Amino acid sequence: MYRILKLEDSIRVPPEKFSMKSREAVTQALSDKYECMLDSRIGVVLAIISVEQIRDGRIIPEDPGVHYPVVFKVLAFKPEMNELAVGEVVDNTEFGAFIRLGPLDGLVHISQLMDDYVSFDSKNSVFLGKESKRILKEKDLVRGRVISISWEEGNKVGLTMRQPLLGSISWINEEKKKQAKGIKEK
Numbered sequence: 778m779y780r781i782l783k784l785e786d787s788i789r790v791p792p793e794k795f796s797m798k799s800r801e802a803v804t805q806a807l808s809d810k811y812e813c814m815l816d817s818r819i820g821v822v823l824a825i826i827s828v829e830q831i832r833d834g835r836i837i838p839e840d841p842g843v844h845y846p847v848v849f850k851v852l853a854f855k856p857e858m859n860e861l862a863v864g865e866v867v868d869n870t871e872f873g874a875f876i877r878l879g880p881l882d883g884l885v886h887i888s889q890l891m892d893d894y895v896s897f898d899s900k901n902s903v904f905l906g907k908e909s910k911r912i913l914k915e916k917d918l919v920r921g922r923v924i925s926i927s928w929e930e931g932n933k934v935g936l937t938m939r940q941p942l943l944g945s946i947s948w949i950n951e952e953k954k955k956q957a958k959g960i961k962e963k
Contacts (some may be wrong), residue, residue: 779854779879781826782819786849789842803845804828809908811851814881820855821880826831845912854879856923856934866917869902876919883934885921888958891948892939913950916947 788810794802797931804825811822816843819847844893856862856878864876873886885891887895890913904913913919920943927939938944 778853778855780820781850782853783829783848784819784907785847785851787844787846789840789844795843797944799834799845800828800831801940803831803847807849808849813914815932819851820853822851822853823880824852826850847852849961853859856881856882856883858923858926860923861920862936863918863920866913866915866919867916868902869897869913871897871899874904874913874919876921878934881935883921883923883933885919885936885938889924889935889937891944893898900935907914911945913945919944920946957963 788803788806790802790806795807807825814822823915828847830848832846834845836843862878864878866871866874867877875882876883876885890904891906891911893909896905902915921936921938922940923934923941924937927933938940942949
């Protein structure tokens with residue numbers, strides 16, 4: 778889930794940035810420190826949106842930089858349990874599909890791909906459903922549900938596509954068409 782968060786920190790502005798206006802120097806120092814940072818409480822920080830407040834800077838002995846207490850807003854991405862997520866299949870392996878969810882990749886284990894016996898065609902890097910004849914290949918857009926998150930073990934995100942209206946977007950559209958036809962026939 779994408780969020781805008783308000784944070785407070787003391788940011789160090791190095792001497793190389795002293796020629797800049799203080800707001801600009803603080804914003805750059807915040808960008809250098811926070812953007813692309815992964816924190817288990819915040820998620821992945823994508824951008825510094827604004828600097829709300831800059832208090833008087835302090836100089837610490839034996840440190841040529843100036844430390845400014847600041848309040849600022851960031852745009853962050855942090856998946857949550859049971860959240861629906863849409864992404865693109867970026868890699869298929871014999872044990873599952875990796876899905877790009879914004880700045881992170883999630884894994885759909887082969888057992889969570891579909892309610893069908895699934896085989897992996899390593900030559901073409903695709904998954905095949907035995908009875909449904911559904912195919913999952915790289916670059917397919919998919920919808921999945923977050924079923925596990927582990928920030929401690931290398932920011933792993935687990936997904937499932939074994940619930941109604943989950944899976945490849947093309948599967949979902951086919952299912953909706955079948956349901957619409959069933960309603961019209963009655």
